[in-house]
Amino acid sequence: MNMTGENTHIYLDHNATSPLAPCVLEEMNNVWRSTAANPSSQHAPGRQARKWIESAREEVIQILGGSTSSMAADNLLFTSGGTEANNLALTGFSDQYDVLLLSRLEHPSIIAVAEAMASENRHQVRWIKANQNGEIDLDDATSHLKDLAAQEKRVFVTCMLANNETGVVQPVVELAALARKTCGNTGCIIHSDATQAVGKIPVSLRELDVDLISFAGHKFHGPVGVGGLLMRVGLKPRPQLLGGFQQGALRPGTESVAIAVGMAKALNWWSSESAERKIRLTTLRDRLETKLQQQLPELVVNGGQTLRLPHATNISVTGIDRQQLVMALDFAGVACSSGSACASGSSEPSSVLQAMGLPKPIIDAAIRLSVGAFTTEAEIDEAVEKIVACVKRLRGR
Ligand code: PLP
Numbered sequence: 001m002n003m004t005g006e007n008t009h010i011y012l013d014h015n016a017t018s019p020l021a022p023c024v025l026e027e028m029n030n031v032w033r034s035t036a037a038n039p040s041s042q043h044a045p046g047r048q049a050r051k052w053i054e055s056a057r058e059e060v061i062q063i064l065g066g067s068t069s070s071m072a073a074d075n076l077l078f079t080s081g082g083t084e085a086n087n088l089a090l091t092g093f094s095d096q097y098d099v100l101l102l103s104r105l106e107h108p109s110i111i112a113v114a115e116a117m118a119s120e121n122r123h124q125v126r127w128i129k130a131n132q133n134g135e136i137d138l139d140d141a142t143s144h145l146k147d148l149a150a151q152e153k154r155v156f157v158t159c160m161l162a163n164n165e166t167g168v169v170q171p172v173v174e175l176a177a178l179a180r181k182t183c184g185n186t187g188c189i190i191h192s193d194a195t196q197a198v199g200k201i202p203v204s205l206r207e208l209d210v211d212l213i214s215f216a217g218h219k220f221h222g223p224v225g226v227g228g229l230l231m232r233v234g235l236k237p238r239p240q241l242l243g244g245f246q247q248g249a250l251r252p253g254t255e256s257v258a259i260a261v262g263m264a265k266a267l268n269w270w271s272s273e274s275a276e277r278k279i280r281l282t283t284l285r286d287r288l289e290t291k292l293q294q295q296l297p298e299l300v301v302n303g304g305q306t307l308r309l310p311h312a313t314n315i316s317v318t319g320i321d322r323q324q325l326v327m328a329l330d331f332a333g334v335a336c337s338s339g340s341a342c343a344s345g346s347s348e349p350s351s352v353l354q355a356m357g358l359p360k361p362i363i364d365a366a367i368r369l370s371v372g373a374f375t376t377e378a379e380i381d382e383a384v385e386k387i388v389a390c391v392k393r394l395r396g397r
Contacts, residue, residue: 009335010379010386012288014219014372015164015196015312016337020262021221021373027265028223031258039255040246049257053078056257056264063271064213064230065204072233074205077251078260081227082195083109085214088229088251089191090114090158092237093212094123097156097189099148103128103136104355105170106160107193111351124153130355134168134303141175145182155179155188161197161208165339165352165368166303167312169201176209189235195219195227199270200309201278205230217259221373222266226259277373281311284371284380289313291384296391302353302366311372314353316365320394325367328390334383336369 011019031052037045039053057076058068066074079085086109090100100114100123118125126144129137136159148155157179162169172192179188191212194203198213199220205213212235216227229251231237237250244252270277292315293299302314317325322338329336339350353363371380 009330009333010383012334012336012369012371012375012383014370014375015167015368016370017218017224018221018372019374020223021266021269023269024222024262024266028258028262031261035257039257053255053257053260056260059264060228060267061230063267064198064215065202065206065208066230067206067233074233075231075235075248075250077229077231077237077247078255079227079229079251080225081218082107082193082214082216085195085216085227085229086110086193087113088237088240089212089214090117090156091240092250093156093189093235095238097123097154099124099126099153099155100158101126101128101141101144101148101155102158103130105130105134105136105163105168105352106158107164107195110158110160110193128159130357132356132358133306134163134166134352134356135306136170136175138171138174138178142178142182145179149183149187152187154186155183156191157188158191158193161192161194161203161213162200162309163303163352164196165350165366166314166356167196167309167370168303169197169307169309172208172210180209196309196312199267200281200311202274205232211235217263217266220266220270222263223259226256226263228263278310281371281373281375284375284377285311285313287377288369288371288380288384289315291381292387295384295388300362302356302358302362312368312370314366314368316362316367317391318361318365320365320391322365322367324394325365325390328394329367329386332386332390334386336367338367 035045035049037049039049061068061076090113114125117123129140131137159170159172159175161172176190190210192210193214195216197203198215211232213230218224239250241252246252296317299317326338349363
């Protein structure tokens with residue numbers, strides 16, 4: 001986009017954020033036009049706003065495989081996005097566990113909390129190893145869990161559902177089953193950061209058999225500034241914000257009705273065409289990888305040997321500096337990144353690729369490309385030409 005709002009770039013950075021879908025904008029505009037009421041107000045406009053937000057909450061819970069039955073309803077707290085949901089999960093339950101178990105594949109909004117906990121000696125923090133495919137090592141997880149169960153420790157297990165840099169889908173079902181079998185239902189709380197997975201692949205609280213799920217609307221063509229923490233019935237975090245009664249006082253503050261409605265709409269839209277969208281995104285991503293590999297045979301796909309999200313790829317052409325390539329592509333009109341959005345722009349090598357144990361030349365060259373619901377085949381073909389031209393220019397041939 002330039003200053004007048006025209007599209008100047010082929011946008012291949014959907015893992016960072018995704019453009020708002022027109023149907024979502026329309027839904028939000030309806031809400032914004034219709035009322036300025038606070039959903040906690042008792043008058044009729046307030047009650048209408050409450051209806052909207054509660055039906056958005058219910059819709060999201062249902063699509064994410066939670067229960068809305070009045071006998072055992074799971075709960076959804078609207079947050080400002082994935083970072084807040086992750087912080088609320090790890091910190092809000094911290095007086096209900098002794099040990100935090102996770103891997104270095106996690107997003108910085110998880111890693112930073114773990115590191116703060118470790119440095120303040122508040123909790124023991126244990127790290128699960130990752131393999132070269134970019135998945136957690138389940139054998140290593142098993143030995144940690146057995147050891148912790150033998151010590152009767154209460155464990156908080158957190159494992160992302162899909163990685164933000166490689167798109168690799170993690171064995172969360174297997175990990176959750178292991179944790180429950182080893183530590184018992186009361187000995188563990190299981191959280192999954194599904195921020196990259198929601199709106200890309202089916203995500204179900206009950207089928208994954210986890211207790212908590214984090215996600216963010218802007219990753220699936222919904223609005224920025226809203227996300228959620230879905231919680232299994234009965235679970236209650238210690239609030240991190242104080243002074244209000246909204247959302248059961250667990251996450252107080254006036255709810256933004258329009259953006260919550262917008263997120264529900266984006267998820268509903270994905271859900272209504274999920275199978276077809278998955279095929280479309282996979283076809284585009286595979287076209288990108290195949291055409292690049294035809295012209296750059298030395299190109300490697302990091303995490304490409306295992307199950308990945310349909311829309312993302314992480315590639316390295318060794319000898320090319322990732323920062324230079326991202327900048328050259330920006331100049332050529334292709335938007336992509338060299339790692340997670342918050343880390344890009346810095347020259348830090350990817351901690352995810354390091355955790356996978358990949359060689360330095362691969363890490364130094366790695367860039368991330370991700371397509372979205374509005375990406376076209378023509379854009380992919382043009383992007384391939386530009387990427388190949390930039391790589392050749394940076395190589396000096
Ligand atoms: N978790 C993962 C896996 C992510 O990819 C991101 C964002 O890139 C986040 C959490 C943070 O989400 P947000 O930017 O909405 O705070």
